[in-house]
Amino acid sequence: MNNLKNIGIGLLLMTGVFFASCSEDFLDEEQTNAYSTAYFDTPEGLQALTVSLYGNIRWHFGFEWSYGNTLYGTDEFTNANDLTNEMWNTYDNRFGPVGASTATGAANGNATNPNALWDEMYYGIASCNTIIAKAETVISDLKIRNRCLAHAYFLRGYNYYRLVAQYGGVVLQTKPIEGVVRNYERATEEKCWEQVISDFRNAYTLFEGEVFTYGKGITWTKATAAHFLAKALLFRSSERNDAWNNAYKDTDLKEAIDACSYAITARGPLTPNYSDLYANWTGIDCPNEQLNEILMAAGHNADAATVGRFGNRTYSYFAPQFSSFSGGWVRRGVWIGSMDFQRCRPTEYTYGIFDHVNDARMWKTFRTVYGANTVVTASAGVKVGDPGIVMILNTKNDNTYNGAKFGASVQAPTWTDVNGRLPEWNTGARQTATAGTLAVKKGQFVPNSSVLYQNGVYVAPTFKNQPICNFFAGINKTECGSRTAERGDSHRDVIMARLAETYLVRAECYVRLGQYGNAMQDINTVRVRAQWKAGENRSYYNDGSQAFKVNPLNTGTSATAFAASNLDMNTYYLSNPTLAVTTAASDLRLTSFPNNLPPEDEAVMVKVGASTDKERAINFILNESTRELLGEWQRWETLSRTGMLIKRAKAFNAEAAPNITANKHELRPIPQSFIDGLLNDDGSNLSSAQKAAWQNPGY
Template identity: 75%
Template sequence: MKKIKNIGIVLLVMMVLSSTSCSDNFLDEELTTKYSTEYFDSPKGLEELAVSLYGNIRWHYGFEWAYGVTLYGTDEFTTGNDLTNEMWNTYDNRFGPNGATVGTGAINGNATSPAALWDEMYYGIASANTIIAKAETVITDVRVRNRVLAHAYFMRGYNYYRLTAQYGGVVLQTTPVTTVVRNFVRSSEEDSWKQVISDLRNAYTLFEGEVYTYGKGITWTKATAAHFLAKALLFRSSERNDAWNSSYKDADIKEAIDVCSYAISARGSLTPNYSDLYANWTGIDCPNEQLSEILMAAGHNGDAATVGRFGNRTYNYFAPQFSAFSGSWVRRGVWIGSMDFQRCRPTEYSYAVYDHVNDARMWKTFKTVYGINTLQTSNPNGLKLGDPGIVMILNTKNDNTYNGYTFGCAATQFPNWKDDAKRLPEWTIGARQTPTSGALTTKVGQFSPNSLVLYQNGVYVAPNFKSTTFCNFFAGINKTDDGSRNAERGDAHRDVIMARLAETYLLRAECYVRLGQYGPAMNDLNVVRSRGQWKAGENRSYYVDGSVAFVNNALNTGTNATNYINSNLNMNTYYLSNPGVAVTTAASNLLLTSFPNSLPTEDEVILAKIGATTNYDRALNFILNERTRELLGEWDRWETLSRTGTLVKRTIAYNPEAKFITVGKHELRPIPQAFIDGLLNDDGTNLTAEQKKAWQNPNY
């Protein structure tokens, strides 16, 4: 425990974001800044402050930190050709407590500082503290009081969860501050988790079941609190905290199972079609945003008051740079649901972890085909608008079909495709795919100016398709695509899912594994895997993503409408990627029959590479694999690997760019140096070098 003074650092109370608490959706409220803090001495004021807490979570998806602090530097994602947050992935000497600026070696001013999360979370905490301190005396209606307290405890618990997961022990401020804060204490990681768990337990107790009070399906409920309470309990009992957590483990795991079971029973079954969670997003506030599987989301809509500094920018980060490497055959625009900022490139692991034949989630997640929307002057192959302009074949390591083929980008590829034997099977152009019909023909002769394959001769060759230093030609994921944008670089309008019931099943499965109860764990895993199977009647070559929202976009007129039709072909490369599979609409089977022995082949390969041999290690790492298959790109991979003590091993195995990741250092983020430098001793003197070192995480 380190008690120090600080001059000039104040914990601010968030501005009230709304003028009333009875709207159907908190994002419909007008931004109101006219109230003083005295307004919070009234029941209405406190209830409106509780509504405003929903605004704090939107910060997480408003800029480059969305992926930097959650996805980079793991087994799932590495850098594309844009290196804005490269240091978060490589862990080189630019990643440290001094931030990430051009002066410290960042490539541009958009890089994420380790201080970003540290600074922002305390805004929501300050608002929660105000509610918790005042509610008992200000609000006499017990139901209303419990409602606002539930929101306040949840917000404080969630924000401290995020801080503790990233930094370890943090400053625990649990009472309102109205003047300059002069004394800070950095609590231990153990005490920080105690606070997180206490707050989330209080929220779980106070929420009125699945009663929606301040919004629609995105509203926090008892099931939301249960989910994050389980995550916090599991975090405290996981490997990162083994130095001190032995006395908590059994009780924490059993409690986590109990609260997971509440959420699962309260919310019912998973939504039947995985595509409905992300791919079938048809526009602002569409029904798919209200699915009962969604436990928490950062809400966005078309209201002008909700755009701006923390608008949804996530559609920028997962697509390859298709407008550049395609030789301008595929031009970007609002008609394609993503921007090609090439931030997050999937690793070899993120493709190989799937059963490419039987796991529908792979083909409902990866975008593998772009249509030609701009014809070029040089067109020796007679390409037409709407022909496939970019084709990404996601084959497996043991596939030899494409060993003699030449793949690449338009600028260099034309001379290599004169031999019909080395052209791709062709699509039936003009007959668009539907969810239940349409497939590739078997005729050879289709030419595509840009094509990629994952493996040739058993070697992973996808990183070879480069423009400069890093790969900018890869299959991105579609979970953030948004065709409702009003401008090419405008804010997205779709909600960002932060928690859903499938993860709750995976959390409970992990708890069972930690108790050595592999049968119940397998049952929970099979619930998730069952939804991931192909259903009878599904067209496996059909593809859709949030670009489809453009159908209802006011911009969908004239040339824009034509570009939408030509760019989004509703097809994937399932049959090209699995050349031995005949066209079929039969159901597939992903169900486990033995656990943790005799696991699927793709898992056995991964477990062998990372050296997981004991039943426990096999089971835990299988769940980490299953989390990828189910939750790829859903903003918590770094946290999960850090928690389970697998971050370094799995990252070294599958992320070649993470060259400097170090055991005993990078499982925690650095405490911001600017914060430490602002601290003073009780007598007003500056901290010594040793005192500052004591505040910092190890080896920074």
């Protein structure tokens, strides 16, 4: 019996596949390798293999690589004091084809290897190739055959998209391989994008509209294919490919606009409340995981039998190290929706690119208050349920806190209410059915407090240097109160594509065609959703921690810790100290584009030297993508695509700036383990020169 198995050398053994028993819902899959290849010569076998393709995308969120190759080394995030994947952010001499290890200076053995993405994407491609090769002869039912082919073309296109976005030209293998093959050719980027676009076009043609064949909210549809077809066309026509893409640009951009328009028409409008996308996650398979705006998600649930190799570990990477501040007033546990692994620390640019007053996304995304769930020093006067960590996100021109003391120390109060202003707590921020005001008095000790600016200087990184600050306001898009162990898997889906991005993709296509009015209209659609609505309480905050309300562990001391830790408040008014309390609507709509932009955007234009209308427009869309899509697993490829990675990393990421190099770091290194395994057609080993020819420039 010729059993199939996954072997970790990527292309060199491409017969490896994942597959599962046929099911109406891929989350009910039963992982097994008991079948032989003969199983795929049956309609049931190919349908099972099709369902299993959904499992391949879970890999992206199963470990440290989730942020390492997507968010680090960009303008949005830098590393905090945890240095697991530091080299992916700093581009230092540990970042290369071999990968970092403790022997080569990595902080620990969890550092992401460049071959991680390479290997996993080719595993999925191998499964897709099997389906595409066999479907016509094995499946007689045309509807079922097309459904299987649509999924296979889509995942193959998606996996090659990820490979080409990261590595440039790669090996194109579109047919099943029998046995071990070790002589491959590397295709050009042009040829690779041709393949990606062809696969997405095939998927777009074959999908049955918005038919949820494997469960609404987790199934790829025609709109999903349209979204990624548009992204691929835009990538081919963007700056990274300017050496050869001139013949494609206009037709690609027009086709991308048409594809976006299909997705927007088929799945629109946007979800009215930004919080419903991430913050209002109330538990496993909750309704907000089924929103029409979500085009693609990696699905998860609580069934341990279906986790497979990769669960969802993304809740670990965005929170500051809250449990270590000031001796531990806020202890971690399942009642707080994140682990405090302090991997992704927002940059000054990330905080500053928001309109702090009018953009609701900022206050629905950043967690700025943690309640004290432990009394460390009774003499401090802090009770369980009082604010234990307060992070003030003020602006550069704010002088309110110039003389105040901030930091984390139990020896002496680090900040008291020197200005007599605690509006969150004195005016009833917790406007819920059962909660009233918190009894916090003027002068009360807050054990841990920080501010972004004093005297016009960005001082946030100076708190808790060890040597890099672990004290910051993190984002909440992965918070999960459904965990059943402190370090257990999250059970919430991970959104991989949604309509707001589709609008921004279409806007960028319009910009590249010189249609600035159409671009502004799409941008304003996204920004209108981001406005405060009339009646909204700007001090109210929540996130996926609230799922703990229905967690079986929510009893006894755990219930007390949950209520004490999650105070449903933010620091909106502390961060905007001259603003009167209001529930009025705000307005973020642009009235001019790409000139006369908001001041936070104009500051970026100066910093990156964007002067032409096209440069200003594209950089504005990059800024808007930060505000809308912060932390959503794609920033590195977006900056690489637009030719802005080097410039914006140097401008906004202090840790990346010294080492990031043009004509090198726009691409990842080809894994050395793959190159070393290659042979010539005659079976001889590659020479040093041949190996060097395989590698990307500079590595």
